Amino acid sequence: MVELAALKRPGPRDNTAPVTPAPPSPAGRRSAQVRAAAVSLGLMGPAVLLYTVLTVVPVGVAVYLSLTDWDGFSSVSFIGLDNYRHLFDDPSSSQAWYVTAVIAVSGTVFMVGLGLVYALILKGRSRANSFFRAVGYFPHVISALVLGYLWAAILGTNGAINNTLAKFDIEPIGFLFDEKMALISLIAVIVWAGFGFNVVLFVAALQTVPAELLEAAAIDGATKRQTNLRIVVPMIAPVVTVATILNLVGLIRAYDIIVSLTGGGPAGSTQTFTYLILARSFEGTKVGYATSQAVFLMIVSAVLALVVTALRNRQDQAATG
Amino acid sequence: MEAKAREAKAHRAKERPPAAPEGLPGRTEQGEGRSPLRWIMLGGLLVVMMVPVYLLLVNAFKSQQDILDNPFGIPLSGLTLKHLSAAVTSPQFNVIGGYGFTLFLVVMVDVLCILLAGPAAYAIARSLKKRTQLVMLYFLAGTFIPGAAVIIPVIYVLREIGLANSVTGLVAHDVASTLPVSIFLFVGFIRTIPVDIDHAATIDGAGRYRTFWTIIFPLMRPAVVTVLILNSIGIWNDFVSPQILLSPSSGHYTVTTAIYAGISQYSTDLTKVFPNLLLAIAPVVIFFIYMQRHIISGLTVGAVKG
Numbered sequence: 001m002v003e004l005a006a007l008k009r010p011g012p013r014d015n016t017a018p019v020t021p022a023p024p025s026p027a028g029r030r031s032a033q034v035r036a037a038a039v040s041l042g043l044m045g046p047a048v049l050l051y052t053v054l055t056v057v058p059v060g061v062a063v064y065l066s067l068t069d070w071d072g073f074s075s076v077s078f079i080g081l082d083n084y085r086h087l088f089d090d091p092s093s094s095q096a097w098y099v100t101a102v103i104a105v106s107g108t109v110f111m112v113g114l115g116l117v118y119a120l121i122l123k124g125r126s127r128a129n130s131f132f133r134a135v136g137y138f139p140h141v142i143s144a145l146v147l148g149y150l151w152a153a154i155l156g157t158n159g160a161i162n163n164t165l166a167k168f169d170i171e172p173i174g175f176l177f178d179e180k181m182a183l184i185s186l187i188a189v190i191v192w193a194g195f196g197f198n199v200v201l202f203v204a205a206l207q208t209v210p211a212e213l214l215e216a217a218a219i220d221g222a223t224k225r226q227t228n229l230r231i232v233v234p235m236i237a238p239v240v241t242v243a244t245i246l247n248l249v250g251l252i253r254a255y256d257i258i259v260s261l262t263g264g265g266p267a268g269s270t271q272t273f274t275y276l277i278l279a280r281s282f283e284g285t286k287v288g289y290a291t292s293q294a295v296f297l298m299i300v301s302a303v304l305a306l307v308v309t310a311l312r313n314r315q316d317q318a319a320t321g
Numbered sequence: 322m323e324a325k326a327r328e329a330k331a332h333r334a335k336e337r338p339p340a341a342p343e344g345l346p347g348r349t350e351q352g353e354g355r356s357p358l359r360w361i362m363l364g365g366l367l368v369v370m371m372v373p374v375y376l377l378l379v380n381a382f383k384s385q386q387d388i389l390d391n392p393f394g395i396p397l398s399g400l401t402l403k404h405l406s407a408a409v410t411s412p413q414f415n416v417i418g419g420y421g422f423t424l425f426l427v428v429m430v431d432v433l434c435i436l437l438a439g440p441a442a443y444a445i446a447r448s449l450k451k452r453t454q455l456v457m458l459y460f461l462a463g464t465f466i467p468g469a470a471v472i473i474p475v476i477y478v479l480r481e482i483g484l485a486n487s488v489t490g491l492v493a494h495d496v497a498s499t500l501p502v503s504i505f506l507f508v509g510f511i512r513t514i515p516v517d518i519d520h521a522a523t524i525d526g527a528g529r530y531r532t533f534w535t536i537i538f539p540l541m542r543p544a545v546v547t548v549l550i551l552n553s554i555g556i557w558n559d560f561v562s563p564q565i566l567l568s569p570s571s572g573h574y575t576v577t578t579a580i581y582a583g584i585s586q587y588s589t590d591l592t593k594v595f596p597n598l599l600l601a602i603a604p605v606v607i608f609f610i611y612m613q614r615h616i617i618s619g620l621t622v623g624a625v626k627g
Contacts, residue, residue: 043444054497143558158390
């Protein structure tokens with residue numbers, strides 16, 4: 001819990017005025033400064049270099065390729081912003097946009113909603129509560145790919161549920177084979193795997209709500225529900241906002257779980273944007289076009305991440321000042 | 322702040338002695354613990370979260386026919402270790418073999434990440450120069466990049482520097498991808514360590530490397546634990562990077578890529594699916610049960626701050 005309390009700490013801005021040690025004598029100041037700069041460079045250099053080569057340069061390459069019509073084999077020709085003009089044009093791309101948006105929005109709504117409900121139930125510090133929190137949380141440490149396969153073995157045509165139904169002569173349910181239902185199943189599995197993270201996040205915030213406030217409300221005759229809705233939830237609103245954005249950013253990048261649960265099918269009905277980008281890149285026919293979509297996805301998640309940073313800063317200011 | 326919270330808690334406990342005896346399940350304020358709704362909610366949670374685990378555990382020890390006939394049942398006479406041991410020794414795709422390689426990856430990435438991120442974070446945290454703060458922003462920008470979507474250009478870069486389709490290339494890419502959040506968490510932590518300690522070390526004649534590794538680094542234990550957990554679980558569960566940066570011809574499989582290769586081939590043979598999934602999940606869940614507190618707080622701090 002001590003570490004969780006660190007969540008509330010106002011971040012790196014509470015600077016304790018660190019300075020490089022003063023140079024020993026005015027005469028040696030210049031060379032000491034040079035030496036200090038060299039040491040700083042030595043400390044940061046390797047990390048900066050590796051990060052630049054393998055994270056920043058690939059993004060540059062992606063931006064460059066997104067302005068070409070490269071197909072993976074022949075020569076590269078520059079076509080300007082053409083790819084971006086067609087981001088929504090072809091049917092599979094617009095469908096992928098739709099699927100990604102549906103997964104991100106509804107997944108987030110359910111994950112935050114369930115997270116809030118269970119956080120209110122499990123906010124106490126008892127052993128039983130921390131057991132239930134762990135029960136809700138554990139899928140978060142398992143690979144999404146593996147979870148997808150597990151659920152496919154439960155929901156598939158030959159899965160545990162349909163085999164059980166077959167014993168009672170009930171027609172199999174197309175959890176993963178009906179276009180509409182497959183998307184719902186996918187979202188349900190994503191929520192199953194992810195809401196426990198929000199529970200933990202919200203419980204940490206709830207435990208910082210001052211007890212005096214709740215007592216005052218109780219003395220004034222507020223019911224449990226009124227206290228929760230009117231006092232507790234507004235108190236942790238900033239954390240809920242952060243969680244919402246984190247979930248959205250995470251879900252618009254969803255990939256692994258789709259590979260294993262539905263494989264993007266049936267008929268592309270669960271194909272997200274990242275899935276489409278990687279599938280297209282592997283077909284090796286439309287690398288330029290696929291990277292333009294990757295760049296666009298990057299911009300969308302950057303905007304969302306900037307929003308979270310801005311919100312967090314405001315929250316820090318509210319907390320400190 | 323913490324002391325205040327503790328005080329508030331003690332205060333609450335004193336004010337209402339019968340209200341919340343800690344450690345007793347459910348008996349919280351206003352007799353809410355006895356409300357049926359709470360138990361329905363918790364019962365529902367337990368069932369929904371645990372049924373998949375139950376099915377995984379039970380069916381890993383059953384024959385194909387038993388799984389198909391009655392997936393939820395436990396045929397006492399029909400339980401067998403045959404399929405699990407077949408999965409352990411399977412030559413085609415081998416999750417156990419994947420443990421070794423994945424563990425190797427995790428250790429390499431963890432060690433290299435600390436070796437690179439630690440000194441960099443120290444330099445950033447102890448400098449007031451604008452330049453250095455720009456370096457921090459430069460690293461932070463990395464958290465905006467959706468890794469999977471831009472993995473294809475990574476292949477081109479690795480090819481240019483001669484590391485395509487090599488374990489070195491994969492490790493380098495993984496380390497690079499862990500740097501932004503690790504550095505960010507380290508910088509935040511180092512800034513809470515009084516700079517007087519550095520000055521004292523300088524006066525005693527220690528250089529900056531020595532000051533960092535022998536004085537500051539040992540004080541960073543909580544942040545190091547957080548970063549190690551965050552990175553280890555991330556790398557262990559990563560599927561896209563090893564799948565795309567290492568072709569099957571390399572012969573190296575992580576747990577996730579082995580599962581992918583195996584299950585996409587034998588998805589109808591449930592005696593292969595369940596035992597292999599069990600082998601893939603078991604180590605992480607056991608690790609989670611033992612390190613629960615550290616893992617939950619580590620992953621939460623990592624996600625929120627990163």
